[in-house]
Amino acid sequence: MEITEALSFFQLAYITFESVLEVVIVSLAGFWCAYSGLLPKQGQKVISLLNMDVFTPCLIFSKLAKSLSIAKIFEIAIIPLFFAVTTGISFCAGRVMAYLMHLDTDETNFVVANSVFGNSNSLPVSLTLSLAYTLPGLEWDQVKGDTKDSIASRGILYLLIFQQLGQALRWTWGYKKLLRWSGETDDMSRVGLLESQASIANTDENDRTAVSDDECLRSRTPGYSITTASLNMLKDSVSCSVSKFRSFMNPPLYSMLVSVIVASIHPLQHEIFHSNGFINNTFAEAVDELGALSVPLILLVLGSNLCISNEPMAKSHNYKKMVFASIVGRMILPSCALLPLIALCVKFIKVSILDDPIFLIVGFILTVSPPAIQLTQITQLNEFFESEMSGVLFWGYVILSLPVSITVVSAAIYVLRWAEQTT
Template sequence: MGFLEFRSPTSLRLTVGDAFDQLSTTAPSPFVIFKGQAHDSHPALGHLVLLVFGAVMEVVCVSLPGYIIARLGHFDADKQKFLANLNVMLFTPCLIFTKLASQLNADKLVELGVIPIIFVIQTLVSYLVATLVSKCFRFNKRASNFVTAMGVFGNSNSLPISLVISLSQTLKGLHWDRIPGDNDDEVAARGILYLMIFQQLGQLVRWSWGYHVLLAPKDKYEEYNDETIEEGRYRGEGQNVEESESLIQGIDSTHEIGEEGVLHHSRTPTHSDDSEVYEPAGRTPVAGSSRGSPNDSEDDEHDTIRKHNVTKQCPIDLQNGEIIEDYPQAEGVDGILSFPRIGNTDEPEIPAGVKGMRMRTRICVQRYKVKTSTYVSHTGRRVFAALPRPLQTLLSGLYSAWIRFLHGVWEFMNPPLWAMLAAVFVASVPALQKMFFQEESFIKTSVTSAISSSAGVAVPLILVVLGANLARNTQKRGDDADPEEKEIGTKLLIASLISRMLLPTLIMAPILAIFAKYVPVSILDDPIFVIVCFLLTGAPSALQLAQICQINNVYEGVMGKILFQSYVIWILPSTLVLVMCALEVVEWAA
């Protein structure tokens, strides 16, 4: 049974009574609408408004305590950053794993390739719309880039995830008829999967093109070069003098400048007082550590010979547990000449018998590890040196490219993405999925239950931090704002809201409807996927844009007003229109 069968006319007649049987079969369409059965895929308009309003108010009610606490001064920026990072590192990955790994399978993951295509189309449409709006307002390059960033980068994390989870539990017409026995949990899991893919694609573009180009600092624009130079000249004149004086003091006391202009620690003490170099008693001094002994050279020679003989027998630093690979060789010392080992008082001794077995085992393992790695490395070098020069060049280039690729992948990965990959792996292996989520299994009652408990914290914590971010970004700032921001701030606000929450929806709605109707991809028939796509077309600007604006000092006051307008004032009507459009598209494409 699919969601299209949920509100059939037969079930409606049974609920309203037999008295309306004859009337309902002959009534015209306006009367049917009055009864509340305007469409088969969703409830009547008034009921739908109430359901969406309830979903949005759930988000508002959870976010409001964070807003109030931040306004009272008990939730500053550092605490918000800590909780946001904790959520990203721990609770959100748990949510992703539990929602995805329990509901997905290998067949559902094949057709997700349509998501990058829709993401590219959405980004291109938002970019063209923002460019057109900026030209209509006659903004300069910096303001146009700001409007473009506000229009291109929408929120695909905190608000959409909360709305998708809430709508999956509220609207009963979101079950997919292709999945037998589909339920609300599976609907929410699929919605989170779609959002996570959109989010990772957006993160990649946001912190590359958005951070370095669209929201670049003012000094990156040539038209502001003269203004920036003058501001730095008048504002930092006194600071430069103080910095130069402190630099000179640092050179005189404990630093020296090398040939390449690098600041090094000086080995020569400034004061010659003996108290400055006095070392308190406690550790027994070894040869080479004292500074005033006349027999330093002789002690140093004996100590070098002793170290040479010790490291020849066991190249292990017992005190630090490290391998001494390149230990010094004593020059001019006969191999027959040796000294008895004088143990350092701070150096741990290896206990005899069973007590010292662990340390001896560790030393042996480290020794053989060094020997093996050295042998493999030398063998590889010999084999590589025996190859022809063109082949060596080719292999070196491939190796460098592979290392750069791995480094880029590692930098791109984050805990939510690792959790998504782990969930996909578990869902792709039926035995693992059964082990993690089968009732009364040991893993289910221990590990999976612990992960599920942590997952329940993710969404409330996201919304609390969202409310605190709104409070921090909407507070009034001082009079030291940018004069240009004061002049065009209102225009920037209007242009950003139009470019993010109005025009992209009007353009993307027909495109998404055509995709859902005519593109032969199964997930386009999934109602929650269509709702996710519509929510992302008109979602407010991403909260991370406020962080980038604060880092690069780009229209911070306007950024706070944009967040307040979009997340507080326009979120309810926008969400209502987007959900209604998505349900209409689902019904039309069925």
Template sequence: MDATLPDLSSIFFASAQSCSQVLLVCFAGYLAAKLELITTNIQKNLSTLIINIFMPCFLFSNVASSVSPETLLSLWPIPTYFVIFTLIGSVLGIFSGPLLKLTNSNTKFVTSGIIFNNVTSLSLGLLRGLEKTDAVLILRWNPDDTPSDIVKRGISYVLLATLWTNLLRWSLGVYLLKKESSHPLIPQHNVSTEISDSDPSKHPDTNEMTPLLASKRSSRPFVEKWSRVKTIFKFKFMNPPLYAALIAMVFISIPPLRSFFFSKKAPLLPLTQAIEFIGSVSVPLTLLTLGAQLKNLSSSKSKSIANMIAYVLTCRLVIMPVIGTVMVLLTKHWYLSDPMLWLILILMASGPTAVNCINLTQLTDNYQEEMSAVLFYGYVVSIPLVTILLMVILSCFKEILYFN
């Protein structure tokens, strides 16, 4: 291994650049809200556009064009570690309830902040930053790899991880952040039974129509049950980004269909390019709306959830990275001996809460201000911590590859 470990300043610049660009775009949204260029109504309209148009296009264009069936099979560590890290994050989130004495709803909020971390934009930012430094040479798999080759391989790994994270984020995440009813539903049949039993005069009269009504009601139990199933499937669990991710899975599973849309000479390439162009707007617009949301965050609410913010950041930026680093280094001999794959697996367990979580809160209309605070403080704190993590990872990789 002839690559030398870059100095602290070059690695710090690579990691700080990727985190700082997130904060700067958020700051632009904050200023726009302060100048009343982004009002509350505009913010809500932007959120609607992101959820229903921009984010689905972003997910479909990135996932369907970059992942193939072969990739899914050869890179089995990515979905495997994704499941493991999700389970660990869930345990940490559930443990926050009794530890911090939280309500069930707040426990779910903390759990969502721990499970759903920034796998895509932060990792891609780090890769682009590392490409311009000597640090990228430590991540070579083949001696002939150029910095561009190394980064392209890393991007494909990140996008594969993005597929699994978005499938979970837009399904489980919606469940965790949805509003909980404070008034439990009262079974109507129990009420009617109590009234009938307590007051004989309230019993319904029996006439020639009664058997017909009873027959009609009992003859359609399957239709009624199926109607309930469709309602639950359509409104409680499904949403445009999740539909887009599932459609991308279909394209991945059918190579001819994928090539018909995404190959260089594909007949419908202009359509997919248009979808990709529309989707590229989702990340900056999400950050702008996040900054505008921070403008409306009251200091009193920020203080009232300080314990939850501290717990989420500790799990996301300290506990999970340590667990991920140790697991990957201990199991690296079980799969491809590619340092870039090792790095992406560790980043899957690291980093602050995903920016897209603010879209989840906008979709469910719940915990928007609280999530904004978690994201703001998370990206402020993540700059030095991600830098330290990257320094440790690259140092370990250099030693491993040198002795091998």
């Protein structure tokens, strides 16, 4: 990698400022749409679903399938480790801030959730794409003839893997534990659980009786054997595995899987993207056009989510402490440990994708990204500190995202320059 030495800090900051301001302007359009009533909550959900099911998969396929290769797939194995380290440090930061603010159990869980679950979708994706095409010197020396499109596609790949890991953790640990009242399951739902357990017990008892009678009948049937029972068990096991796989998968992941398959078959990849033939001029171009809609719509929804509802929401007595602890625990405290750690790894560990400049940019952006917008949806579903969540998003996105992004991207470029120097 070769970073242009001629660029000063102010030039780097200005280029980053242009990219961030582009994101802010598009987000402001979404804010205005929500404020004026043009984009109500139901409309935001429809756009999010369209983006999730159509436009984002097209963006992923158009960027990844075109430039992905088998070698690159093996190189990204370090990302789950990076996710685990960042999650662990962010968790500790959230706990420390909650302890310093003297928060109770539910308030602590709220701060920890905001610290752990950073935005890896809207702001990082749009900012990474913008920087990939504007910042000079992001070419990776391990890729011959590296282009802006290749840089952008690698950035999206890194973000996508991080995003899916975070998504899985967010809707399990976050939804079921951190962003839920601590006594809800025991106190509010105990009667319902007991009733459902009693109903299930009665049903199971009836099922056991029916199964026992059925097994006795089968044992007397001439064609029935242990082999038949084994086949039935195998069929049930396969069906269960398929159901679990389908419940885990989503359209972006399916798109990523198809991209890997296409990239693994070089003649197919060439025919779709590089041959300038019928498929390239029709199918590939159509997918490119659909994918181009993804990022603007993501930012529109991001801006609309920042529009505060007219409905009054009660604030807890520790409102200011919770908002402050969440912002510091997410955007400031973890970066004090993670940014130097990432810099040292890039400098001294020349393995895998650590030498890729766009990976360093992505890593720095993810480290200081504001809390995930999706946490708003979870707090609304669980009716859990909704007012505090709005305050966290306002400070994270409206106030801090611009200066923090400019600072951290400029720092990432200087780290790349430092890493180039001989040790």
